[in-house]
Amino acid sequence: MEHNKNQLGEQDSPKSALLNLLFNIVIPVLILSKWTDEAHLGPVKGLIVALAFPVIYGAWDLFSKKKWNFVSVLGVVSVLLTGGLALFKLDGFWFAVKEAAIPGIIGIVVLFTAKSKYNLVRMLILSPKLIKVEVLDAIIKEQKLEVPFEKLVIKTTYFFVLSFVASAILNFVLAIVILKSPAGTPEFNAELGKMTALSFPVIMIPSMAILIFSLWFLLRGITKMTGVHYNEVIRS
Known part of the structure; x- marks a missing residue:
């Protein structure tokens, strides 16, 4: 590790x-x-x-x-x-494509790097700032759990991918529903502002819920696998 x-x-x-x-x-x-x-x-x-x-x-x-x-x-x-x-002055459909493309591309990158050293879970969660890496590493080596732990990290990564997929779908739907006026008009700009304002509750909250579940899934998996409560490896 x-x-x-x-x-x-x-x-x-x-x-x-x-x-x-x-x-x-x-x-x-x-x-x-x-x-x-x-x-x-x-x-x-x-x-x-x-x-x-x-x-x-x-x-x-x-x-x-x-x-x-x-x-x-x-x-x-x-x-x-x-x-x-x-x-x-492209119509709302292309804005919807753009809104969906960015989280979609990130999700694809996260998926294809799941089994590499650039795994998102490793970089964001299994970090020395959040986890006592040396303690967790010692426990896993002592119990010879390297392979099961790697599988747990990859499974958790798939939940992260799911959050980006959900974000892409919600982005697309939100843009299609709101952006109705011709581009380049005050009405279109107002709709663009409305879409930006609604993006937090409509998109961020469900995505964050999935990410929080991912964190819980990983920590719970560590506890079940090692018999050591996750509080023992989280930095206070």
Whole structure:
């Protein structure tokens, strides 16, 4: 389990989480919903201004931390794609495809790396910041459980894949249901803002529920397999 010892990046502070929420959701939603009519910014300028906030924040986050952050990069790419589709005035179907494609692609990558050292469960959960890796490693070696433990990690990874599949489906359905107006109109921008606002409760909550279940499945499996309660290997 030596490859489990890769350190994760620093966890986001409450201030960073608040800025992330403001720049990526709250401010763009307000602009798209309230200020893209002809009396204010207009549909095109309003869309550009709204998309500028997550792009600028994502770029600042990347450069200020002096390292590439996958989530920030993904956010910037997603926003640029949204802007490009809107400026070319493509209809809502293509926005739905874009919304589904990003989590879908991530899910495929996670699936194909499940049996490699880049396994998502290993990188996110079996990290020295969360788990006493040396203790868990010693227990597994002592009880000769390397093969069953590897199978448990892979099974848990499949639940992670399921969360991305669910996100892709929900993204597609949400976009199809909400985006009805022609692209490039104030009505379309308002619908885009509504879709962004609804994405958290409609998509994030079910996806997080699956991820939490995945964590429980892994920890419960460790307890059943080793006879050692998972509290003994989780860092306090």
